[in-house]
Amino acid sequence: MTTAIQTQVLQQVAQIFDQHVPFHNLLGLDIKHYDINGVEVVIKMKPELIGNIHQNILHGGVTATLLDVVGGLTVFAGLVASKENWTIEELQQRLTTLSTIDMRVDFLRPGRGEVFTGTGSVIRAGNRVSVCRMELHNEQGVHIAFGTGTYMVG
Amino acid sequence: MTTAIQTQVLQQVAQIFDQHVPFHNLLGLDIKHYDINGVEVVIKMKPELIGNIHQNILHGGVTATLLDVVGGLTVFAGLVASKENWTIEELQQRLTTLSTIDMRVDFLRPGRGEVFTGTGSVIRAGNRVSVCRMELHNEQGVHIAFGTGTYMVG
Amino acid sequence: MTTAIQTQVLQQVAQIFDQHVPFHNLLGLDIKHYDINGVEVVIKMKPELIGNIHQNILHGGVTATLLDVVGGLTVFAGLVASKENWTIEELQQRLTTLSTIDMRVDFLRPGRGEVFTGTGSVIRAGNRVSVCRMELHNEQGVHIAFGTGTYMVG
Amino acid sequence: MTTAIQTQVLQQVAQIFDQHVPFHNLLGLDIKHYDINGVEVVIKMKPELIGNIHQNILHGGVTATLLDVVGGLTVFAGLVASKENWTIEELQQRLTTLSTIDMRVDFLRPGRGEVFTGTGSVIRAGNRVSVCRMELHNEQGVHIAFGTGTYMVG
Numbered sequence: 001m002t003t004a005i006q007t008q009v010l011q012q013v014a015q016i017f018d019q020h021v022p023f024h025n026l027l028g029l030d031i032k033h034y035d036i037n038g039v040e041v042v043i044k045m046k047p048e049l050i051g052n053i054h055q056n057i058l059h060g061g062v063t064a065t066l067l068d069v070v071g072g073l074t075v076f077a078g079l080v081a082s083k084e085n086w087t088i089e090e091l092q093q094r095l096t097t098l099s100t101i102d103m104r105v106d107f108l109r110p111g112r113g114e115v116f117t118g119t120g121s122v123i124r125a126g127n128r129v130s131v132c133r134m135e136l137h138n139e140q141g142v143h144i145a146f147g148t149g150t151y152m153v154g
Numbered sequence: 155m156t157t158a159i160q161t162q163v164l165q166q167v168a169q170i171f172d173q174h175v176p177f178h179n180l181l182g183l184d185i186k187h188y189d190i191n192g193v194e195v196v197i198k199m200k201p202e203l204i205g206n207i208h209q210n211i212l213h214g215g216v217t218a219t220l221l222d223v224v225g226g227l228t229v230f231a232g233l234v235a236s237k238e239n240w241t242i243e244e245l246q247q248r249l250t251t252l253s254t255i256d257m258r259v260d261f262l263r264p265g266r267g268e269v270f271t272g273t274g275s276v277i278r279a280g281n282r283v284s285v286c287r288m289e290l291h292n293e294q295g296v297h298i299a300f301g302t303g304t305y306m307v308g
Numbered sequence: 309m310t311t312a313i314q315t316q317v318l319q320q321v322a323q324i325f326d327q328h329v330p331f332h333n334l335l336g337l338d339i340k341h342y343d344i345n346g347v348e349v350v351i352k353m354k355p356e357l358i359g360n361i362h363q364n365i366l367h368g369g370v371t372a373t374l375l376d377v378v379g380g381l382t383v384f385a386g387l388v389a390s391k392e393n394w395t396i397e398e399l400q401q402r403l404t405t406l407s408t409i410d411m412r413v414d415f416l417r418p419g420r421g422e423v424f425t426g427t428g429s430v431i432r433a434g435n436r437v438s439v440c441r442m443e444l445h446n447e448q449g450v451h452i453a454f455g456t457g458t459y460m461v462g
Numbered sequence: 463m464t465t466a467i468q469t470q471v472l473q474q475v476a477q478i479f480d481q482h483v484p485f486h487n488l489l490g491l492d493i494k495h496y497d498i499n500g501v502e503v504v505i506k507m508k509p510e511l512i513g514n515i516h517q518n519i520l521h522g523g524v525t526a527t528l529l530d531v532v533g534g535l536t537v538f539a540g541l542v543a544s545k546e547n548w549t550i551e552e553l554q555q556r557l558t559t560l561s562t563i564d565m566r567v568d569f570l571r572p573g574r575g576e577v578f579t580g581t582g583s584v585i586r587a588g589n590r591v592s593v594c595r596m597e598l599h600n601e602q603g604v605h606i607a608f609g610t611g612t613y614m615v616g
Contacts, residue, residue, distance in 0.1 A: 277608055
């Protein structure tokens with residue numbers, strides 16, 4: 001069961017990441033879905049995101065950005081899910097601490113496609129450091145990239 | 155000594171990466187310097203690149219993008235430097251192969267500053283796979299991030 | 309279907325890695341299973357492999373070794389599986405090229421247990437460079453570590 | 463200046479890692495030097511450490527082990543150096559927390575040689591999480607491998 005506070009905080013976070021992060025707006029990054037079980041972050045191909053004009057493929061930096069955002073949101077959802085009696089203040093405090101320590105990106109295939117969707121899963125849920133694996137697929141289910149990220153969560 | 159063909163190809167590559175990659179233009183990425191000894195890639199802070207509006211810091215995705223570009227250009231310069239009798243066609247062919255296999259980014263400090271400069275050095279120069287270490291500093295010399303990238307070069 | 313040559317080469321490789329690699333013998337590393345679909349590498353806890361005498365846990369270097377071996381064998385199986393008409397000579401040649409370019413290890417939980425089993429799956433199958441994800445579990449199914457490795461295969 | 467407590471704790475740690483870690487004894491790992499400025503860890507080639515009998519090269523798992531040990535000792539020295547008024551109890555407590563979160567190893571060249579020396583430098587010194595870069599050279603100064611590790615220090 002998800003508590004009202006958990007739901008409320010995750011909705012606020014989704015709204016911030018979706019609308020109030022300037023770089024996300026520049027890329028057109030869209031938080032499609034976010035709850036205690038995880039996140040779905042989507043980016044639509046547009047000419048400005050191209051890295052190779054001959055092949056019309058997504059720039060690797062866009063891939064890295066999307067995976068990093070997925071990882072941060074995924075580990076934060078895991079933290080929120082880890083206990084039921086959070087106060088709003090505690091979670092807002094944790095949000096200010098949330099940051100990427102390191103990330104590995106594996107570029108598996110060229111970033112061809114119209115819509116790119118990133119998802120993730122927590123593989124180590126700590127009270128201070130969490131680790132997440134992330135994936136990026138295009139609209140045809142082609143697996144474009146993998147990520148592994150270590151995040152500070154407290 | 156650098157041959158005329160080496161110089162010419164690197165200048166062409168610098169021009170492409172500086173002016174003809176849409177995502178580089180979106181970010182305002184600037185190839186300040188590029189020759190057989192390495193590259194200097196610069197990005198100026200602007201509101202659209204911010205990842206955290208409360209702290210006015212560069213989005214980690216911008217950092218990752220800059221490090222990835224530095225790595226690719228650095229290993230390509232290393233490849234060009236590895237022999238003197240390249241033809242232009244050979245090097246153009248190699249450029250189409252150039253791609254990132256994987257990259258690790260270590261986010262050392264928050265991306266505060268006005269001008270961010272990325273540099274790199276080849277740590278494994280192969281005929282097919284090269285590895286590079288990259289660094290990002292701000293205008294005060296603060297070390298913001300480290301990168302390690304494995305690139306296909308042939 | 310698996311051809312006779314594929315089967316024969318993988319059996320030879322399993323035998324070499326199981327019995328004729330001195331460091332594998334030192335650790336007691338055991339290739340439990342190896343075919344075209346993947347590998348299962350097992351190591352039994354013994355006092356010499358301990359990294360922390362107060363907690364009796366496996367040294368992280370043993371974990372890294374096991375994951376690296378799993379990754380190499382997994383990508384080689386993937387290469388063998390990629391076409392049916394290999395000659396023995398071609399595959400033996402490829403085996404001499406097989407080497408790790410880089411590897412990331414995520415240490416998720418302390419290495420407690422009696423028997424540690426490593427498995428992997430190819431996430432990028434190239435003709436020259438392949439990427440693999442690896443996992444290490446103990447005999448109770450506890451997930452001890454994750455790995456991601458980039459390998460030269462040709 | 464180094465305080466007596468800093469010196470004493472680092473000497474104790476060096477002695478533990480040099481003599482009382484079973485896996486270090488199995489490999490013949492030797493803590494050559496350890497003080498507040500860093501560590502030098504040495505391993506001598508011996509037949510049991512070989513990974514490839516045709517080429518007589520060090521197993522990649524030995525390389526990974528050595529780099530991981532270097533990273534842990536380096537970040538711990540950095541922590542000890544970060545303030546002068548530690549008590550012995552505080553530092554012993556910190557030592558029990560010391561653990562590797564994740565590590566990347568770049569295998570640059572085959573591990574040929576007689577004596578392998580690992581050194582490192584802290585690139586992010588945190589109160590809870592530190593990041594270190596490590597290097598492995600043989601007795602001729604050939605650069606065999608690079609490492610990057612993220613460690614829990616508190």
